[in-house]
Amino acid sequence: MELSLSPFFVFVYFFLSLIFIQLLIRVVAKPKSQTIELERPCRAPSPWKLPVIGHLHHLALGGGVPHRTLHDLARRHGPLLHLRLGEVDHYVVSSPELAREVLTTHDLAFASRPALAASTVMCYGNTDIAFSPYGPYWRQLRKICVVELLSAKRVRGFAALREEEIARALRGISSSASRVNLSERVYALAYAITSRAAFGAECRHLGRFEAAAKKAIKAGSGFAVADLFPSLGFLGALTGTSAGIERTHRELDGIIEEIIGEHEEKRERAKKKGEECGYDIPEPPHRVCVQDVFIAGTDTTATTLAWAMSELLRHPDAMAKAQSELRRSLRGGGGAELRDEDVASLRYTKLVVKETLRLHPPLPLLLPRLAREPRRVGGHEIPAGSRVLVSAWAIGRDARRWGDDAEAFRPERFDEEGEGEGEGEGEKWMGFEHLAFGAGRRMCPGMGFGMASVEAALASLLCFFDWELPEGTEAGDLDMGELVGAVVGRRSDLWAVAIPYRPI
Numbered sequence: 001m002e003l004s005l006s007p008f009f010v011f012v013y014f015f016l017s018l019i020f021i022q023l024l025i026r027v028v029a030k031p032k033s034q035t036i037e038l039e040r041p042c043r044a045p046s047p048w049k050l051p052v053i054g055h056l057h058h059l060a061l062g063g064g065v066p067h068r069t070l071h072d073l074a075r076r077h078g079p080l081l082h083l084r085l086g087e088v089d090h091y092v093v094s095s096p097e098l099a100r101e102v103l104t105t106h107d108l109a110f111a112s113r114p115a116l117a118a119s120t121v122m123c124y125g126n127t128d129i130a131f132s133p134y135g136p137y138w139r140q141l142r143k144i145c146v147v148e149l150l151s152a153k154r155v156r157g158f159a160a161l162r163e164e165e166i167a168r169a170l171r172g173i174s175s176s177a178s179r180v181n182l183s184e185r186v187y188a189l190a191y192a193i194t195s196r197a198a199f200g201a202e203c204r205h206l207g208r209f210e211a212a213a214k215k216a217i218k219a220g221s222g223f224a225v226a227d228l229f230p231s232l233g234f235l236g237a238l239t240g241t242s243a244g245i246e247r248t249h250r251e252l253d254g255i256i257e258e259i260i261g262e263h264e265e266k267r268e269r270a271k272k273k274g275e276e277c278g279y280d281i282p283e284p285p286h287r288v289c290v291q292d293v294f295i296a297g298t299d300t301t302a303t304t305l306a307w308a309m310s311e312l313l314r315h316p317d318a319m320a321k322a323q324s325e326l327r328r329s330l331r332g333g334g335g336a337e338l339r340d341e342d343v344a345s346l347r348y349t350k351l352v353v354k355e356t357l358r359l360h361p362p363l364p365l366l367l368p369r370l371a372r373e374p375r376r377v378g379g380h381e382i383p384a385g386s387r388v389l390v391s392a393w394a395i396g397r398d399a400r401r402w403g404d405d406a407e408a409f410r411p412e413r414f415d416e417e418g419e420g421e422g423e424g425e426g427e428k429w430m431g432f433e434h435l436a437f438g439a440g441r442r443m444c445p446g447m448g449f450g451m452a453s454v455e456a457a458l459a460s461l462l463c464f465f466d467w468e469l470p471e472g473t474e475a476g477d478l479d480m481g482e483l484v485g486a487v488v489g490r491r492s493d494l495w496a497v498a499i500p501y502r503p504i
């Protein structure tokens with residue numbers, strides 16, 4: 001018959017024969033294959049992959065920023081996604097339940113970091129807090145940093161300098177043209193608070209530091225060619241990334257050296273006069289903490305402030321609600337500035353910060369973890385040596401937890417959580433549904449410091465100014481595009497019109 005000879009039927013015949021042969025082999029070899037089945041690790045689901053590059057094309061074809069592409073893939077394949085990116089196995093965790101397993105149940109097994117190409121050069125061979133492998137050295141370094149700078153007591157002690165720096169930033173905004181580059185202003189403010197807290201004085205170098213830190217953050221995304229093909233070192237040289245990393249490292253290193261030099265000179269002068277002046281910066285390798293604190297402290301704080309103001313400009317009702325609460329508290333205190341005590345008693349402004357961090361966690365994939373030992377997560381095997389990315393971004397949008405309006409900016413949701421379900425607001429905010437600061441041993445040690453700066457700065461910006469979008473920009477048109485990097489900030493600077501508010 002004509003039909004049976006057509007190429008289509010030949011293909012189908014061949015294909016079915018293959019399936020039949022495979023089934024036959026399975027049936028004949030059943031007892032043996034069953035034992036193998038039990039021993040074989042149960043791999044997490046993956047999309048289709050290509051030779052050599054593995055699943056890399058999914059990231060490339062996703063077209064967007066990595067956390068969004070990974071979220072799309074997780075929606076199709078499940079909350080534990082296995083991706084072979086180049087030579088490296090990655091596991092992407094996108095549900096609060098699995099995040100709890102990785103960050104708490106198996107915390108110790110996942111408490112290390114991979115050595116990225118950028119961190120190895122820029123963090124002095126990964127001897128800093130953020131990238132150092134888990135162990136006694138990292139514990140000691142982190143302890144110094146927490147005791148000297150980040151403990152709750154130290155953070156409270158920085159209240160006066162926070163207030164001074166915020167007042168200075170407000171004066172700057174008042175005296176400038178009404179159209180303000182808010183991204184620039186909040187970065188300068190975060191830098192001033194960090195440098196005064198760390199060194200007792202504002203450090204110069206803001207412009208140079210910002211430019212170099214942004215390059216370092218971009219290089220540290222973990223998705224650079226050199227990070228995905230570690231055995232092919234020449235690729236870094238070929239693509240120019242290695243040279244770029246070296247250049248950025250030299251810039252940052254030079255700035256940190258200058259900051260430390262200035263601080264030490266100042267200390268010497270103060271000592272001669274018998275005055276107190278900040279504290280000793282411990283000798284290397286602890287100096288690497290200085291860079292960590294500057295980059296981690298400044299960029300995350302400024303990024304959160306810029307996203308919060310962006311969302312409020314797009315949601316004038318939420319902005320008005322925050323302002324009315326703030327201005328009531330100002331009249332109550334009768335002062336022309338907000339003190340730390342005033343900020344502590346705010347409710348709505350704090351909800352705005354939580355909602356901002358839910359939708360725009362500055363580190364959407366936290367910092368990468370390295371599996372030190374094999375572990376089963378959600379019933380799937382994660383082999384030792386794999387990289388584990390916990391998507392705080394996806395978890396913050398999980399409709400099972402946050403409802404059908406999970407994508408919407410609605411600060412009130414945190415108020416509602418506290419009632420009815422028997423689950424406290426605090427639990428939801430710092431639970432595994434909201435992971436902006438990570439969790440477990442490697443959780444952000446600067447949370448108290450960062451939150452104090454963000455809440456105080458946002459409260460003052462809203463209290464003392466009315467804000468509008470520049471003429472010609474509608475709320476719906478505001479660019480909310482994101483940068484690629486370890487910290488994900490706004491793609492474009494945020495411009496707004498500041499109208500000073502006079503208390504009645």
Ligand code: HEM
Pocket residue numbers: 129130131142150292293294296297298300301304361362363366367368435436437438439440441442443444445446447449450451454
């Ligand atoms: C809004 C502000 C901030 C956010 C959202 C934030 C978020 C994070 C996240 C997600 C991590 C990774 C956690 C993990 O892997 O589980 C981290 C680590 C870290 N953060 Fe923050 N951070 C903020 C502010 C700060 C500040 C102000 C400092 C210091 C002054 C700081 C210092 C660090 C350090 C040193 C690490 C590395 C910790 C380690 O590996 O042991 N952060 N941060």
